Amino acid sequence: MTHRSDAVGLVLARPARMLGHEPFFGELIAGIEEVLATEDRSLLLHVVPDHAAEIEAYRRWAAGGMVDAVVVVNVVEDDSRIGVVAELGLPAVVVGGPSSGMEFSNVWIDDAQATRDAVDYLVGLGHTQLARVSGPHALLHTRARSDAFTDECARRGVQGVIVEGDYGEEAGKRAARSLLGRRGAPTAIVFDNDVMALAALAVAHEMGIDVPARLSLLAWDDSALCRLSSPPLSAMTLDVHGMGQQVGQCVLNTLADGPVRAYQAPMQRLSARASTGRVATV
Numbered sequence: 001m002t003h004r005s006d007a008v009g010l011v012l013a014r015p016a017r018m019l020g021h022e023p024f025f026g027e028l029i030a031g032i033e034e035v036l037a038t039e040d041r042s043l044l045l046h047v048v049p050d051h052a053a054e055i056e057a058y059r060r061w062a063a064g065g066m067v068d069a070v071v072v073v074n075v076v077e078d079d080s081r082i083g084v085v086a087e088l089g090l091p092a093v094v095v096g097g098p099s100s101g102m103e104f105s106n107v108w109i110d111d112a113q114a115t116r117d118a119v120d121y122l123v124g125l126g127h128t129q130l131a132r133v134s135g136p137h138a139l140l141h142t143r144a145r146s147d148a149f150t151d152e153c154a155r156r157g158v159q160g161v162i163v164e165g166d167y168g169e170e171a172g173k174r175a176a177r178s179l180l181g182r183r184g185a186p187t188a189i190v191f192d193n194d195v196m197a198l199a200a201l202a203v204a205h206e207m208g209i210d211v212p213a214r215l216s217l218l219a220w221d222d223s224a225l226c227r228l229s230s231p232p233l234s235a236m237t238l239d240v241h242g243m244g245q246q247v248g249q250c251v252l253n254t255l256a257d258g259p260v261r262a263y264q265a266p267m268q269r270l271s272a273r274a275s276t277g278r279v280a281t282v
Contacts, residue, residue, distance in 0.1 A: 007044045008036055008251055009067035011054040013074070014047070022167060022195055023223040024240055028095070031244020032071065032251070039252060041068070051076075055084050062088040069251055071095060072104075076138045093250045095243075096141055099262050105254055107247050107263045111141045114236050114268040115148035115190075118218055119156065121270055122188045126279035127216065128158040131186035133165045133175040133196055142192065149190070161186065165196050172196030176203040180215070187279050188216040194223045197233055201275070212277035222271055231274035238268045 010032070012025065033043045044067055048054050058081070061067045069091040072081055085092045086103060094106035122130055132149045135142045146162055153160030163179060165171035172195060179186055180203070191197035197219035201211060209215050211231060219226055222235035243265045250263055 005066055005068050006041050007067045008032075008041055009044045009046065009057075009061050009070040010073070011046045011048055011057045011070070013049065013051050013054045015049070022193060022221075023225065024193070024221045027240035028073075028244040028247070031241040031246075032248040033244075035245050035248025035252065041252075043071075051081060055081060058085055058088060058090060062090050069093065069255055071247060071251065075140045077140065077143075091254045093247060093254055095247055097262075098140075099264065102262065103260065105250050105258075105261050105263070107243060107250055107265055109141065109238070109243075109265045110267060111144040112148035115145045116152045117268075117270055118190055118236060119149060119152040119158075119160070121272070122190070122216060122218065122276070123156045123158055125188075125216065125277065127186075127188040128279070129184060129186045129188070130158055131161045131163065131179050131189045133163050133172065133179075133189060133191045133200070135165060135167050135192040137164055145192065159184075159186075165192065167193045167195060169195055169199045172199030173203050176200035177207075180204070180207060180209060187214070188218070188276070190218045191220060193221045194219045194225050194233065194235065197235075198225060198229055201229060201233065211275055214280055216276040216279075218276055226271075226273070229275075234273045234276040235271050236268045237271045239266055242266060 036043060046057050071093050073095045075096045092104045094102060094104050097106045097108055099108050130153060134146055149160055163175045165175050197217055201217055204211050204215055211217055217233060219233045219235040222237035226233035226235045246263060
């Protein structure tokens with residue numbers, strides 16, 4: 001008889017302090033747990049500093065039979081974690097990744113199309129000097145967004161600059177100061193999460209740059225923080241809780257020996273608020 005632990009593991013390789021600032025993972029975890037609870041299963045969350053520590057956690061869990069499956073997040077190029085999980089024989093579900101070709105079931109997001117929608121929206125407001133403050137370049141979803149941003153800016157005949165960040169407040173502030181302090185500063189900036197966008201909004205206030213009269217700001221990962229800021233931040237809205245539910249259902253399907261499939265998350269939509277507006281005329 002196969003031992004059942006009734007637990008599903010999720011390892012987050014990121015600074016623990018970030019979890020308190022960034023709503024995304026809280027909403028994702030809530031959605032996963034809601035579905036797992038329907039079969040009396042729980043989510044075992046472990047926070048570690050890097051992927052090496054994450055892999056060690058998988059090895060401990062597999063050796064001790066501590067989890068029945070794992071959820072892998074923040075996929076990178078040639079991700080060694082995928083091979084290790086397969087080698088250990090751990091059932092797994094991946095959050096992110098491509099729309100096909102993975103050895104585990106995954107829930108993927110069309111980040112490229114969402115990025116094109118964001119660029120088209122800003123260009124439609126008259127902006128021709130755009131910038132993007134990204135997450136870490138190693139992440140596949142960062143690359144998908146950056147490639148789509150560069151391609152769409154070129155297609156629309158506007159300038160697009162990319163600055164890499166790490167999702168944190170200080171990275172948002174540094175990027176904003178760097179972009180806004182240069183000649184030919186952008187009139188619109190797209191950020192890879194809400195925290196960096198809010199930090200940039202504070203920098204704009206400090207520099208006396210009116211948002212949105214002189215600068216439009218657009219965030220990824222819509223949250224209450226975006227809606228409550230002054231002015232409220234325009235954002236690419238994803239139902240993260242709903243995606244978490246989708247991941248949870250995918251886990252249950254995997255544990256029931258269902259087929260390996262790629263499930264597309266609901267498309268992100270643009271929520272236009274007061275932080276974006278038509279470009280100022282000289």
